[in-house]
Amino acid sequence: MSQTVNQAVRLSLPQKISRLGERLHDAQWRRYGMVLLAGKALGVAAVLLVATFITELCFTNVLAADAPIKAADIVNPVNTAWTLIAAFLVFGMQVGFTMLEAGFCRSRETVNVLMECVVDTCLCGLLFYAIGFSFMFSHGNGFIGYHWFFLKDIPATYEGTGVAFLAFWIFQFAFADTCSTITSGAMIGRTGFVGDLLYSLAVSGFIYPIIGHWAWGPDGFLATMGSTGFFLPTLGQSFHDFAGSTVVHTIGGMIALAGSIVLGPRLGRKFKRDGGGPMLPHDLTIAASGGLLLWFGWYGFNPGSTLSAMDFEGIGRISANTTLAACAAGLTAMMVAYIMSKKWDISFTVNGFLAGLVAITCPCYWVSPTGAIILGGIAGVIVVFGVELLEWLRIDDPIGAVPVHGICGIWGTLSLGLFAVGKYGATGPLAPDNSAPLRGLFYGGGLTLFKAQFIGSAIITVSTFAVAMLVMWLVNLTGTLRVSREGELYGLDLHEHGISAYPEYVITSLGTPSGITHSDGR
Numbered sequence: 001m002s003q004t005v006n007q008a009v010r011l012s013l014p015q016k017i018s019r020l021g022e023r024l025h026d027a028q029w030r031r032y033g034m035v036l037l038a039g040k041a042l043g044v045a046a047v048l049l050v051a052t053f054i055t056e057l058c059f060t061n062v063l064a065a066d067a068p069i070k071a072a073d074i075v076n077p078v079n080t081a082w083t084l085i086a087a088f089l090v091f092g093m094q095v096g097f098t099m100l101e102a103g104f105c106r107s108r109e110t111v112n113v114l115m116e117c118v119v120d121t122c123l124c125g126l127l128f129y130a131i132g133f134s135f136m137f138s139h140g141n142g143f144i145g146y147h148w149f150f151l152k153d154i155p156a157t158y159e160g161t162g163v164a165f166l167a168f169w170i171f172q173f174a175f176a177d178t179c180s181t182i183t184s185g186a187m188i189g190r191t192g193f194v195g196d197l198l199y200s201l202a203v204s205g206f207i208y209p210i211i212g213h214w215a216w217g218p219d220g221f222l223a224t225m226g227s228t229g230f231f232l233p234t235l236g237q238s239f240h241d242f243a244g245s246t247v248v249h250t251i252g253g254m255i256a257l258a259g260s261i262v263l264g265p266r267l268g269r270k271f272k273r274d275g276g277g278p279m280l281p282h283d284l285t286i287a288a289s290g291g292l293l294l295w296f297g298w299y300g301f302n303p304g305s306t307l308s309a310m311d312f313e314g315i316g317r318i319s320a321n322t323t324l325a326a327c328a329a330g331l332t333a334m335m336v337a338y339i340m341s342k343k344w345d346i347s348f349t350v351n352g353f354l355a356g357l358v359a360i361t362c363p364c365y366w367v368s369p370t371g372a373i374i375l376g377g378i379a380g381v382i383v384v385f386g387v388e389l390l391e392w393l394r395i396d397d398p399i400g401a402v403p404v405h406g407i408c409g410i411w412g413t414l415s416l417g418l419f420a421v422g423k424y425g426a427t428g429p430l431a432p433d434n435s436a437p438l439r440g441l442f443y444g445g446g447l448t449l450f451k452a453q454f455i456g457s458a459i460i461t462v463s464t465f466a467v468a469m470l471v472m473w474l475v476n477l478t479g480t481l482r483v484s485r486e487g488e489l490y491g492l493d494l495h496e497h498g499i500s501a502y503p504e505y506v507i508t509s510l511g512t513p514s515g516i517t518h519s520d521g522r
Contacts, residue, residue, distance in 0.1 A: 076162040079308050079429055083163050083171050086304020089297050090174035094121055096293030097181040102501075103287025104347070104399040105188045106279065108491030110501035116184050116196050123197065124177045124204040132176060133169055136209035142221030142231065144210050159218060161307045162429040171304065175248055178301075179208045182252030186401040187259040189266045189279075190488055193496050195481035202471045203255055211464055212247045215239055215456060222456045232455070237448045239456030240438065242318075243305040245362030245412035246457055251464045253406020256397070258468035262476050265396035267488050272391050279398070284346055291350040298322055298357045302364045306427040314427050318364045322357065325364075325376025329356025332380030340384070348384055351400045355383035358405055359412030363419060365427065366438045371419035378415075379408045406461075413457040417450025418442050 098117040102110050124132075130150055137158075138145035148154050151169065158168040180203050184196060214220040222239040224230040241247050270276020281287055302322045303315040333352020337345040356376035360367075363375065386403025395402070422439030425432065439445030475481045482488075487495035494500060 082309035086300035087171040089300025093297030099290025107282040112492035127205040132209040179252040186256035237452040249405040249409035254464040255468040262472035321372035325356040325360035328376035329380035355408040363416035375415040
């Protein structure tokens with residue numbers, strides 16, 4: 001065998017060709033050759049098919065995705081998600097407000113507080129859908145917007161934010177609901193439910209959105225103030241309110257003040273000047289827990305107002321400033337209250353950190369952590385003296401809505417003109433724009449920014465209070481704003497809603513839901 005192979009190898013090329021010709025004349029060799037050629041052809045075809053399949057699977061599909069990815073395709077969804085998360089946190093503040101008000105009220109009016117908070121939210125949502133958002137955030141003139149009623153003909157995103165339009169609407173609805181709830185807090189214990197519905201229509205549908213447009217609308221006269229051709233062009237500075245110390249809290253606080261004045265104090269409420277004191281809350285556990293929930297929700301309120309997750313330094317700075325202002329205010333309020341009463345007062349401490357949160361809401365983007373501590377600490381002092389001022393004026397505000405939101409909202413707005421560090425300008429969908437930073441008096445900026453803040457705050461404060469007094473007076477004329485004397489003494493829960501919040505509890509006569517009348521009217 002080996003000899004035959006060796007012999008075949010030693011054959012010359014002409015001999016091989018001659019030998020092939022002889023074999024082709026043999027039928028058996030021809031069949032063998034055809035099978036051999038067919039097998040080789042099939043093998044080559046199989047290799048080509050496998051190579052083609054691998055190419056299509058692993059390489060050709062990549063070429064189909066050659067269209068360039070734009071930054072907005074990523075940034076806008078991220079910013080929209082950030083805004084929605086913040087909106088959900090702000091809406092969660094309604095739980096905090098409800099618990100705070102329910103805890104500070106008397107047990108016999110708890111259901112009334114719960115009902116008002118829930119229904120105000122539902123009413124605000126529909127009003128903000130129909131007219132409120134349009135008045136506040138659409139284009140119009142310096143005083144009011146007049147497009148997008150019932151959310152018709154809205155664009156995909158809101159203005160230059162890149163945030164989905166309806167996500168922005170949800171965020172702003174949560175803010176509007178906050179303002180409405182602030183109002184009811186100072187009026188608990190003697191407001192009729194129908195009267196609450198009537199003034200809430202005015203607050204959520206007209207007062208908050210129209211006055212809010214002046215500062216936050218795309219063409220509001222305070223937002224464009226100081227520019228050539230607009231309000232006070234010689235000032236050279238516009239009004240700023242980053243997250244709503246004025247737009248949300250001062251407006252809500254001034255409406256609450258008007259409602260408290262028109263309503264008058266609760267029956268049996270004796271003020272310190274008359275030898276009495278505040279009516280005691282019935283559940284400070286709920287009140288303190290509600291305050292802490294509000295603090296948690298503020299992390300949506302302030303950082304979320306950037307509308308941009310891309311401004312990561314800004315949202316970090318805002319969160320830190322919000323925390324520090326609340327901490328400082330809670331401690332200073334506690335200390336001042338202790339100096340006055342020699343007691344460690346939980347109600348003043350809770351309202352203290354809330355006052356710090358309200359105060360930092362306007363300047364949170366533009367101040368340093370040290371500035372946040374200082375202005376928050378001052379807010380804690382202001383809120384205690386604000387409560388004492390209302391007590392001296394004989395204005396009955398059961399939860400301290402006016403000092404916390406109204407007075408400290410004014411302080412927070414003015415504090416920007418003092419503590420703005422001159423490093424930060426405006427947030428943006430891609431990155432902050434610090435080309436025109438705000439600089440306050442204490443950082444070498446002079447009084448220009450303070451003047452702008454004072455003018456804006458004064459205009460909104462006075463206008464809100466005047467309009468709210470008119471609205472409350474008109475609602476009072478209907479006889480629905482305040483319940484009857486008999487209904488108030490009987491207890492709003494049973495009189496207005498037919499049920500007590502604590503039907504299975506054995507409670508003292510001072511808190512009896514049936515409203516057993518005592519010498520002090522409680």
